[in-house]
Amino acid sequence: xxxxxxxVIGSGFAGMAASLFAAKRGLSVAQAGGTGGIDFSTGFxxxxxxxxxxxxxxxxxxxxxxxxxxxxxxxxxYAHVTDDEIAAALGEFAAFLGDNGLCYTGRPGRNTxxxxxxxTVKPTYLLPCSAWGGVEALxxxxxxxxxxxxxxxxxxxxxxxxxxxxxxxxxxxxxRFPGMGGELYPEHMAWSMADQARRIxxxxxxxxxxxxxxFVGFPAIFGMxxxxxxxxxxxxxxxxxxxxIPTLPPSIAGPRLRAAFDRGLPVLGVRTxxxxxxxxAEVSDGLFHFTAGSGSTAVRIAARGxxxxxxxxxxxxLKADRHAVREAVFDLPVSQPGKREDxxxxxxxxxxxxxxxxxxxxxxxxLRPLGADGRPFHPRLHAAGAILAHQDWMRMKCGAxxxxxxxxxxxxxxxxxx
Amino acid sequence: MTTLHTRVLIIGAGATGAGLLRDLALRxxxxxxxxxxxxxxxxxxxxxxLLHSGARYVASDREAAMECREEGDILRRLAPQCIEDTGGxxxxxxxxxxxxxxxxxxxxxxxxxxxxxxxxxxxxxxxPSLSPDLVAAFAVQDGAVDPFMLSLDNxxxxxxxxxxxxxNLAAQSMEVENGRIVRVLCRDITTGEDVRIEAxxxxxxxGAWAARVASLAxxxxxxxxxxxxxxxxxxxxxTRVINRLRKPSDADILVPxxxxxxxxxxxxRVASPDGCxxxxxxxxxxxxxxxxxxxxxxxxxxxxxxxxxxxxxSLGPAxxxxxxxxxxxxxxxxxxxxxxxxxxxxxKLTTYRLMAEKxxxxxxxxxxxxxxxxxxxxxxxxxxxxxxxxxxxxPRTWVDSRTEDDLVLCECEMVSRGVxxxxxxxxxxxxxxxxxxxxxMRSRVGKGPCQGGFCGQRVTGxxxxxxxxxxxxxxxxxxxxxxxxxxxFSPILWGVPLMQAxxxxxxxxxxxxxxxxxxxSTRDDEGACAPxxxxxx
Numbered sequence: 001x002x003x004x005x006x007x008v009i010g011s012g013f014a015g016m017a018a019s020l021f022a023a024k025r026g027l028s029v030a031q032a033g034g035t036g037g038i039d040f041s042t043g044f045x046x047x048x049x050x051x052x053x054x055x056x057x058x059x060x061x062x063x064x065x066x067x068x069x070x071x072x073x074x075x076x077x078y079a080h081v082t083d084d085e086i087a088a089a090l091g092e093f094a095a096f097l098g099d100n101g102l103c104y105t106g107r108p109g110r111n112t113x114x115x116x117x118x119x120t121v122k123p124t125y126l127l128p129c130s131a132w133g134g135v136e137a138l139x140x141x142x143x144x145x146x147x148x149x150x151x152x153x154x155x156x157x158x159x160x161x162x163x164x165x166x167x168x169x170x171x172x173x174x175x176r177f178p179g180m181g182g183e184l185y186p187e188h189m190a191w192s193m194a195d196q197a198r199r200i201x202x203x204x205x206x207x208x209x210x211x212x213x214x215f216v217g218f219p220a221i222f223g224m225x226x227x228x229x230x231x232x233x234x235x236x237x238x239x240x241x242x243x244x245i246p247t248l249p250p251s252i253a254g255p256r257l258r259a260a261f262d263r264g265l266p267v268l269g270v271r272t273x274x275x276x277x278x279x280x281a282e283v284s285d286g287l288f289h290f291t292a293g294s295g296s297t298a299v300r301i302a303a304r305g306x307x308x309x310x311x312x313x314x315x316x317x318l319k320a321d322r323h324a325v326r327e328a329v330f331d332l333p334v335s336q337p338g339k340r341e342d343x344x345x346x347x348x349x350x351x352x353x354x355x356x357x358x359x360x361x362x363x364x365x366x367l368r369p370l371g372a373d374g375r376p377f378h379p380r381l382h383a384a385g386a387i388l389a390h391q392d393w394m395r396m397k398c399g400a401x402x403x404x405x406x407x408x409x410x411x412x413x414x415x416x417x418x
Numbered sequence: 419m420t421t422l423h424t425r426v427l428i429i430g431a432g433a434t435g436a437g438l439l440r441d442l443a444l445r446x447x448x449x450x451x452x453x454x455x456x457x458x459x460x461x462x463x464x465x466x467x468l469l470h471s472g473a474r475y476v477a478s479d480r481e482a483a484m485e486c487r488e489e490g491d492i493l494r495r496l497a498p499q500c501i502e503d504t505g506g507x508x509x510x511x512x513x514x515x516x517x518x519x520x521x522x523x524x525x526x527x528x529x530x531x532x533x534x535x536x537x538x539x540x541x542x543x544x545x546p547s548l549s550p551d552l553v554a555a556f557a558v559q560d561g562a563v564d565p566f567m568l569s570l571d572n573x574x575x576x577x578x579x580x581x582x583x584x585x586n587l588a589a590q591s592m593e594v595e596n597g598r599i600v601r602v603l604c605r606d607i608t609t610g611e612d613v614r615i616e617a618x619x620x621x622x623x624x625g626a627w628a629a630r631v632a633s634l635a636x637x638x639x640x641x642x643x644x645x646x647x648x649x650x651x652x653x654x655x656x657t658r659v660i661n662r663l664r665k666p667s668d669a670d671i672l673v674p675x676x677x678x679x680x681x682x683x684x685x686x687r688v689a690s691p692d693g694c695x696x697x698x699x700x701x702x703x704x705x706x707x708x709x710x711x712x713x714x715x716x717x718x719x720x721x722x723x724x725x726x727x728x729x730x731x732s733l734g735p736a737x738x739x740x741x742x743x744x745x746x747x748x749x750x751x752x753x754x755x756x757x758x759x760x761x762x763x764x765x766k767l768t769t770y771r772l773m774a775e776k777x778x779x780x781x782x783x784x785x786x787x788x789x790x791x792x793x794x795x796x797x798x799x800x801x802x803x804x805x806x807x808x809x810x811x812x813p814r815t816w817v818d819s820r821t822e823d824d825l826v827l828c829e830c831e832m833v834s835r836g837v838x839x840x841x842x843x844x845x846x847x848x849x850x851x852x853x854x855x856x857x858x859m860r861s862r863v864g865k866g867p868c869q870g871g872f873c874g875q876r877v878t879g880x881x882x883x884x885x886x887x888x889x890x891x892x893x894x895x896x897x898x899x900x901x902x903x904x905x906x907f908s909p910i911l912w913g914v915p916l917m918q919a920x921x922x923x924x925x926x927x928x929x930x931x932x933x934x935x936x937x938x939s940t941r942d943d944e945g946a947c948a949p950x951x952x953x954x955x
Contacts, residue, residue, distance in 0.1 A: 040921065040924065040925070042929045044929075056933075056934060116929060116930045116931065117875075117930070118875065118893065118930040118932065119893070120893070120930050120931050120932065120934070120935055121931075122929075122930070122931040151825065153825050153827060153876050153879070154872075154875070154876060154879070155879065156878075156879030156880070156882050156883050158882045158883050159878065159879050159882035159883070159892060162882055162887070162888050162889055162890075162892065163889070163890060163892075163893060165889055165890075174883075183825050183826070248872065248875055248876070248925070249872075249925065312920055313916050313917045313919075313920040314917050314920040314921045314924065316917075319913075320911075320912045320913065320916050321912050321913065322702065322705070322912050340698045340702075340912070341697075341698045341699065343698075343911065344908045344911060344919075345908075346695075346908070347901055347904065348900050348901055348904040348908075348923075348926075349897060349900070349901065349926075349927070349932065349933045349938075350933075351933055354923075356916075357923075393928065394923050394924055394927045394928035395927060395933065397928075397931075399928060
């Protein structure tokens with residue numbers, strides 16, 4: 001059996017980032033995880049935008065928000081990484097995605113307000129280049145046509161236009177997607193857009209509706225692997241700027257990210273075990289021994305170090321029974337509210353966020369989770385991403401950024417100990 | 419201000435008010451039914467959906483037991499679409515009061531409630547989830563009833579006979595002249611519109627709110643409010659209703675409903691019928707207690723909790739709310755100097771028809787109408803209003819009749835856009851301000867494992883597409899709907915439901931920033947209690 005330098009547990013943003021950073025630093029990497037958060041991603045890479053959450057203060061400068069956060073909440077995992085480390089990690093991550101056909105963009109040092117499928121706008125830091133036209137159209141309140149499709153649920157152009165009362169020149173149209181009927185799925189539509197003939201048919205359906213529109217927005221369906229080529233072709237066919245809006249999951253944004261990693265990580269030598277949750281872990285002879293998957297397809301993996309990036313409840317990194325929250329792989333101590341009454345607030349949208357969202361792993365400054373004795377559980381076990389305690393990525397708008405930055409930090413510190 | 423004229427005004431669209439509307443209509447007296455929220459938004463929705471055999475009351479209230487037995491038989495015969503005739507068991511486990519067990523068959527016989535002793539092996543073969551510590555078991559004629567379908571079917575027939583109904587219309591004050599209520603002043607709680615209603619006779623069927631309504635006319639009714647919480651399991655745990663064979667207490671009834679089971683209940687005295695909600699502590703208490711009877715309840719997955727407030731008419735000092743009569747109260751306010759005012763409240767879902775009959779008898783006597791009650795013999799027609807509350811109906815219909823362009827907007831419960839459209843079209847004037855909530859009440863939308871995370875947004879999108887909502891209103895309704903469902907989810911969030919909640923927040927807050935933007939469309943105390951549609955239902 002091979003012994004890897006690093007076992008990465010989890011295949012969301014944090015796990016993918018940890019594998020990427022470790023492989024780039026010359027480490028041998030195995031990675032295992034189920035489908036998780038990344039499959040439900042909008043594709044936006046948030047860095048940091050809201051602090052304090054109770055006051056719902058939105059920051060345009062994410063680094064200013066980080067400074068305030070580190071001052072006010074010194075236990076937040078961002079307190080363990082510097083701005084320079086964050087910027088470098090995001091840069092490396094975005095460059096990797098770009099190399100693998102997924103173009104990302106944003107404004108250095110500034111959050112960008114971007115349109116969601118609900119019609120709301122949210123601050124994010126990096127976004128797919130295919131969405132950028134929407135940012136420009138929104139900022140200029142430019143004459144824009146928003147197209148949606150018969151049979152595609154999870155996005156209503158009319159809803160977006162109604163909610164955006166501040167954008168009077170936003171018009172909508174619903175068209176039939178060429179070559180498909182009944183209920184449509186973004187992934188099928190995206191694959192079919194690889195065919196140039198399909199784009200021409202779609203452009204023909206939309207052209208009579210253009211009017212004075214300078215931009216045309218579509219649900220995100222423009223190809224799985226080379227989205228910007230499809231966008232540019234559509235722009236050429238329509239003579240207008242074209243952009244995408246991610247749909248409600250299952251959207252194409254998650255599969256695009258996954259596909260980029262599926263292409264890029266093996267090239268870097270990462271051994272990935274997809275659709276296999278790590279079900280057991282032991283430490284012996286100075287090595288970690290993991291079991292990934294279950295039953296006859298289970299595999300055993302040995303590694304000298306590990307990054308625990310298994311996510312929260314939806315990712316199955318944390319699990320809860322009626323009485324307590326537990327960590328799923330090592331049964332590490334989980335910082336959590338004392339009793340279940342304090343896990344959730346009476347109102348779902350309470351701006352303060354729910355107590356359980358701050359639950360997670362306590363770590364040292366090197367992001368090593370602490371054992372029951374308050375000392376690092378193992379000198380070469382690090383944690384990254386949403387499983388870390390004292391953060392609320394959903395309310396602070398820091399999900400992907402936190403995952404990428406802590407993964408980078410975890411890998412760097414682990415590398416020093418290998 | 420709009421003025422409505424009606425011969426009879428009924429206040430409160432729970433099972434009793436709905437039954438009363440139908441009873442009067444069948445006697446040739448069309449009435450106007452007004453409801454401050456929505457159909458069954460009080461205790462008529464917030465209960466087990468248990469069709470009592472009467473066995474639960476044989477020791478405490480023989481009259482109630484006999485009423486239940488008789489009314490249960492009538493409903494099984496005349497409203498079969500609303501009933502699942504499951505049969506029931508009463509079971510005792512080691513440690514339960516042996517004297518109660520020994521007395522039970524004799525007490526049933528004394529109330530003419532059919533009851534058959536079972537040997538323990540037979541009982542466990544019938545219901546394999548029963549505890550190995552079983553010490554006694556009896557078979558009774560309990561069943562399950564869909565209270566929402568029941569009320570809607572009653573209303574539907576009454577509407578077809580010329581009656582009418584207004585939702586979201588709350589009685590605010592009453593004008594009394596010469597010993598008669600001459601005007602009831604109401605407000606539409608969604609639009610703020612004031613409506614004046616002039617009626618010859620006013621029937622107060624406001625359930626737990628009956629004392630408040632009576633007070634508008636200066637009449638006093640002593641009432642106690644007892645909040646009960648219930649839990650819904652993801653799977654159907656038992657084929658039959660299972661009762662704990664002991665003095666009525668907490669967490670001693672499990673009622674099957676379609677593909678799920680409903681476990682409860684508790685009894686907590688509350689000061690007001692408004693704003694009740696199930697809590698973490700009560701959910702735990704129910705499970706901690708009921709697992710002695712059915713150990714699987716410790717491990718099974720729960721999908722929701724809900725609470726209802728029982729209206730108990732106070733007959734004097736009482737320590738335990740269960741000791742107060744569950745029998746109903748029919749009050750002729752002539753005794754208070756109000757000739758045209760009647761209150762009917764208390765009682766049980768199982769006896770709703772009898773309550774309506776007695777109240778209608780009194781009403782007709784006052785009106786000089788001689789027509790006899792027909793609900794004891796005439797079948798309750800199944801209506802299209804209630805049909806989408808039935809568990810499993812969505813998938814069956816979708817498979818049978820879907821058109822190519824129809825979409826499944828709620829995948830957990832297979833509710834299609836076509837079904838949503840038919841609800842929108844049929845509810846018409848009953849939509850109120852929140853169409854999404856009205857749809858949620860009339861269908862399975864939001865009741866499956868996704869907890870509304872996906873279907874809520876999809877249905878909202880569809881409402882925008884159809885022009886049913888505009889501007890920020892749809893998002894505000896979505897937030898209201900989400901908060902409303904949250905009351906039921908938040909007490910049972912561990913295991914898989916907690917994962918679902920994690921996903922829902924990732925979508926609504928992580929992706930769409932819905933914690934910003936418009937506040938919920940109504941700060942609803944709203945039937946805080948009631949899940950309204952029989953869950954799972």
